[in-house]
Amino acid sequence: MISATLDGMTHAAAEQHGRVAARADRLTKTYGAGDTVVHALRGVSIGFGAGEFTAIMGPSGSGKSTLMHCLAGLDTASDGSVRIGDVELSGLGDKEMTKLRRDRIGFVFQAFNLVPTLTAEENITLPQGIAGRKVDQEWFETVVDRLGLRDRLGHRPSELSGGQQQRVACARALVGRPDIIFGDEPTGNLDSRSSGEVLSILRAATDEFKQTVVIVTHDPRAASYADRVVFLADGQLVRELVRPSADDVFEVMKNLDGAGGASAGAQ
Ligand SMILES: Nc1ncnc2c1ncn2[C@@H]1O[C@H](COP(=O)(O)OP(=O)(O)OP(=O)(O)O)[C@@H](O)[C@H]1O
Numbered sequence: 088m089i090s091a092t093l094d095g096m097t098h099a100a101a102e103q104h105g106r107v108a109a110r111a112d113r114l115t116k117t118y119g120a121g122d123t124v125v126h127a128l129r130g131v132s133i134g135f136g137a138g139e140f141t142a143i144m145g146p147s148g149s150g151k152s153t154l155m156h157c158l159a160g161l162d163t164a165s166d167g168s169v170r171i172g173d174v175e176l177s178g179l180g181d182k183e184m185t186k187l188r189r190d191r192i193g194f195v196f197q198a199f200n201l202v203p204t205l206t207a208e209e210n211i212t213l214p215q216g217i218a219g220r221k222v223d224q225e226w227f228e229t230v231v232d233r234l235g236l237r238d239r240l241g242h243r244p245s246e247l248s249g250g251q252q253q254r255v256a257c258a259r260a261l262v263g264r265p266d267i268i269f270g271d272e273p274t275g276n277l278d279s280r281s282s283g284e285v286l287s288i289l290r291a292a293t294d295e296f297k298q299t300v301v302i303v304t305h306d307p308r309a310a311s312y313a314d315r316v317v318f319l320a321d322g323q324l325v326r327e328l329v330r331p332s333a334d335d336v337f338e339v340m341k342n343l344d345g346a347g348g349a350s351a352g353a354q
Contacts (some may be wrong), residue, residue: 114168189214201259
């Protein structure tokens with residue numbers, strides 16, 4: 088385990104890659120107002136180095152999903168800023184934001200979000216079709232083989248196991264070659280074998296395909312695949328571990344659980 092600054096990417100990643108794929112500065116997110124106000128994020132500053140795999144952890148309600156959604160342009164900040172590469176998100180209109188998400192960001196969600204009437208292959212290539220882009224066939228073949236989906240391409244989601252559906256969702260995220268892949272509990276619905284497969288693929292996305300991966304997870308074993316694990320509590324970054332074991336992660340989580348989630352009420 089190596090320690091690192093809370094504010095930036097790991098020193099190793101910075102040296103290796105030297106580029107920041109995404110960055111939040113003094114990011115604040117407040118929901119509601121008055122008696123029902125919730126401070127979901129309270130001034131979070133963090134950078135994600137290009138080619139780095141980061142896991143975001145923390146107790147329920149600590150702000151993990153909110154942070155990921157703001158980083159991915161799926162939610163807007165109340166204050167502070169978010170950049171994807173060198174693009175500041177708050178300066179973008181709806182169309183530009185849609186284009187940026189489409190061109191540079193991939194998503195893998197717990198609920199898979201596959202279209203039930205389409206085959207695995209059609210699901211994988213759907214975003215490219217919507218964007219009016221030609222699928223890079225060679226890259227498609229590489230991704231399909233790497234994910235072990237070759238003999239499942241003609242199946243619909245209902246004909247696939249949960250792990251296979253999640254691999255299809257990963258293929259869909261990889262095939263457009265986004266700079267950065269966000270996963271919101273990407274292994275939340277999977278057994279340990281399928282989880283391992285999906286995490287290995289996300290690991291390969293950074294190691295082999297030089298993409299940046301950021302996941303939210305509750306699972307210390309899943310987090311141990313990451314280069315870096317950052318911990319949120321009460322809307323703030325409180326700890327960071329570099330290349331930790333699952334046991335290291337578990338110890339930190341044990342201490343944070345019970346620390347509470349985002350605080351409700353005026354402050
Ligand atoms: N749309 C919303 N309106 C009001 N409050 C919200 C909204 N979305 C999230 N919150 C609140 O913001 C806080 C942070 O929520 P968030 O979903 O980011 O936490 P989390 O760490 O991802 O939790 P979990 O691990 O349970 O998924 C919580 O108190 C939540 O109730």
